Amino acid sequence: xxxxxxxxxxxxxxxxxxxRVVQFVRDSPLAERWQLTAFTNSAALRHYLRSGFPADMVxxxxxxxxxxxxxxxxxxxxxAALCEGPGESIEPELKAVKRLQPLPQLFHALYAIYxxxxxxRRLVEPRDGANVTVVCSAAGGAGxxxxxxxxxxxxxxxxxxxxxxNMEIWNGTDLWLGGQGGQGGEVDGFAQLLYMLxxxxxxxxxxxxxxxxxxxxxxxxxxxxxxxxxxxxALSAALAQQMIDTIARSGLYELVVIDLDxxxxxxxxxxxxxxxxLIYVEEGSQSSERKKERFLAYARDKWGExxxxxxxxxxxxxxxxxxxxxxxxxxxxxxRGRGAHSHAAVIELPFIETWRKRDNGRLLPSxxxxxxxxxxxxxxxxxMKERAx
Numbered sequence: 001x002x003x004x005x006x007x008x009x010x011x012x013x014x015x016x017x018x019x020r021v022v023q024f025v026r027d028s029p030l031a032e033r034w035q036l037t038a039f040t041n042s043a044a045l046r047h048y049l050r051s052g053f054p055a056d057m058v059x060x061x062x063x064x065x066x067x068x069x070x071x072x073x074x075x076x077x078x079x080a081a082l083c084e085g086p087g088e089s090i091e092p093e094l095k096a097v098k099r100l101q102p103l104p105q106l107f108h109a110l111y112a113i114y115x116x117x118x119x120x121r122r123l124v125e126p127r128d129g130a131n132v133t134v135v136c137s138a139a140g141g142a143g144x145x146x147x148x149x150x151x152x153x154x155x156x157x158x159x160x161x162x163x164x165x166n167m168e169i170w171n172g173t174d175l176w177l178g179g180q181g182g183q184g185g186e187v188d189g190f191a192q193l194l195y196m197l198x199x200x201x202x203x204x205x206x207x208x209x210x211x212x213x214x215x216x217x218x219x220x221x222x223x224x225x226x227x228x229x230x231x232x233x234a235l236s237a238a239l240a241q242q243m244i245d246t247i248a249r250s251g252l253y254e255l256v257v258i259d260l261d262x263x264x265x266x267x268x269x270x271x272x273x274x275x276x277x278l279i280y281v282e283e284g285s286q287s288s289e290r291k292k293e294r295f296l297a298y299a300r301d302k303w304g305e306x307x308x309x310x311x312x313x314x315x316x317x318x319x320x321x322x323x324x325x326x327x328x329x330x331x332x333x334x335x336r337g338r339g340a341h342s343h344a345a346v347i348e349l350p351f352i353e354t355w356r357k358r359d360n361g362r363l364l365p366s367x368x369x370x371x372x373x374x375x376x377x378x379x380x381x382x383x384m385k386e387r388a389x
Contacts, residue, residue: 005035006114007054009075011064012082015040017099024103029219032159034107042067049075057114061099065091078117080110104216112210115252129248130163133277133380136260136268138295142283143319146369147376148259149176149218151279154373155255156219163212163253164222167240167271168261169232171225177215187211190223191231197242205250221253237270244274264295269303272310277380283319315380316346317372347376 012018018038025036037053039045042064049055050073058075060068061082068074069091081090082099090096097109135148145166152164166173189211196204212221226232248256260271272278282288299307350372 005031005033006111007035007037007056008110009037009039009045009048009055009058009060011039011042011045011058011060012099013040013042013061013063021103021106025107028216030104030107030216033111039064046071046073049073057110059097059110062088062090065094078114080113104214108214109210111214115209116206129245130253130256131277132244132248132256132258132275133279134258134260134271134275135279135281136262137281138262138264138291139283139288140262142281142288144281145173145259147279147281147317147373148257149173150369150373151376152220152222152255152257153218154370154377155257157370160254161252162220162255162257163247164218164220164257164259165244165247166222166225166259167232167235167267168259169229169263170261171232173222173259174225177213177218177222177224187213187224188227189213190226191228193223193243193246194231194235194239197239197246201242201246204246208247208250208252220257235267237266240267241270241274244271262295264299264302269299269307269310273306275310276313278310278314279317279376279380280314281317281319315376317376318346318348320348320350347372347379 010018010021018040022036022038025031025034035054037048037055039048045060045064046068049058049068055075055077057078057080059080059082062084065081079094080097081094083090083096084099088096095113097106097113099106101109133151135144135151137144145168148166149164152162156162192211193204193208196207209221212223214221244256244258247253258271258275260268280292282292296311300311350369
């Protein structure tokens with residue numbers, strides 16, 4: 001199903017600022033979510049709102065809001081106050097958004113206000129929920145997080161609204177993602193959602209957009225890494241399932257990609273039971289194969305039939321790190337079938353050197369990894385839902 005763009009009326013007396021905002025949205029992926037109608041003249045703004053033209057939300061600076069209030073033509077739709085900074089007086093029924101900030105963050109804040117106050121555009125019915133896929137590995141360095149990020153990105157490129165949920169204890173994805181993780185951001189959404197699930201669970205789904213970030217390049221939503229690792233370390237199996245359910249049944253997403261660390265605890269089994277697809281990543285070496293064997297043997301012995309049922313949904317992805325000398329055959333392909341356990345589907349994942357070593361700037365999606373991710377999504381049946389025209 002296609003998500004209809006939000007009709008945003010954007011009003012400011014600063015013509016240069018408005019021009020910059022309009023150009024940014026037009027030339028970025030935000031154009032898929034937002035349809036802007038911009039005003040720098042208050043009379044034109046009032047006429048537009050009075051005439052009943054399409055409008056789902058208004059974002060206006062102080063001068064424009066004063067004109068609307070004086071004319072008695074305040075819109076009966078979600079409205080954000082574009083403010084210059086802390087201490088500015090705003091109308092009590094409005095929520096403030098800092099006007100001069102990076103534009104991706106500005107539009108994320110606007111979307112959070114819109115979603116909390118209206119939530120009319122659900123992509124899926126909450127009772128159905130999003131598909132949930134878990135990416136895991138017992139071996140470090142196999143390419144698990146690389147694959148999880150590219151799966152989420154590739155699904156998002158198809159128009160599938162996607163949430164990337166990193167549930168590792170030591171989450172280092174702020175190296176790849178474009179939010180404020182580790183740099184004094186104001187969200188810390190993972191911890192805030194956990195608190196809300198325990199204090200006011202009925203409001204958790206409606207607050208979700210204000211707790212997550214959106215990566216403008218990768219096009220999916222996510223939480224920044226926990227500032228206090230204890231929030232993740234103390235996470236119980238029941239609360240983990242509740243968090244996943246809140247995201248999956250919010251109606252905002254069609255796919256949730258969970259990046260899970262290699263520990264085999266009760267939390268992990270709870271996540272395995274909740275997922276619709278389990279993707280195991282190995283790197284093709286004998287050591288990686290042995291770790292996988294021991295991980296599976298332990299899980300079968302510890303959890304019995306519930307894990308065996310989850311294992312039926314398991315897809316193996318094997319990373320190729322180098323090519324055999326004198327051939328074009330990857331090492332991983334040459335080793336296929338040597339392990340003690342053989343699952344029906346094994347998909348090869350290319351090794352991309354730049355995703356192992358990061359120099360300056362953010363890492364951009366790899367075209368080769370995107371191609372492999374598309375094959376994984378197709379094999380798993382994830383993120384490729386039919387959409388109504």
